[in-house]
Amino acid sequence: MVVMDPAYISETNRGVAPARPGEFAPLRLGPTAASAPAST
Numbered sequence: 001m002v003v004m005d006p007a008y009i010s011e012t013n014r015g016v017a018p019a020r021p022g023e024f025a026p027l028r029l030g031p032t033a034a035s036a037p038a039s040t
Contacts (some may be wrong), residue, residue, distance in 0.1 A: 006014075026033040 026035045
């Protein structure tokens, strides 16, 4: 799991895990695709 400084995590999202690899499709902008970063 990615460790993030608590200053950047809201109370609402404090217990939510980061996105898993493959959870979101890459964003396609014409010929360019951008994937969300994911760590394992």
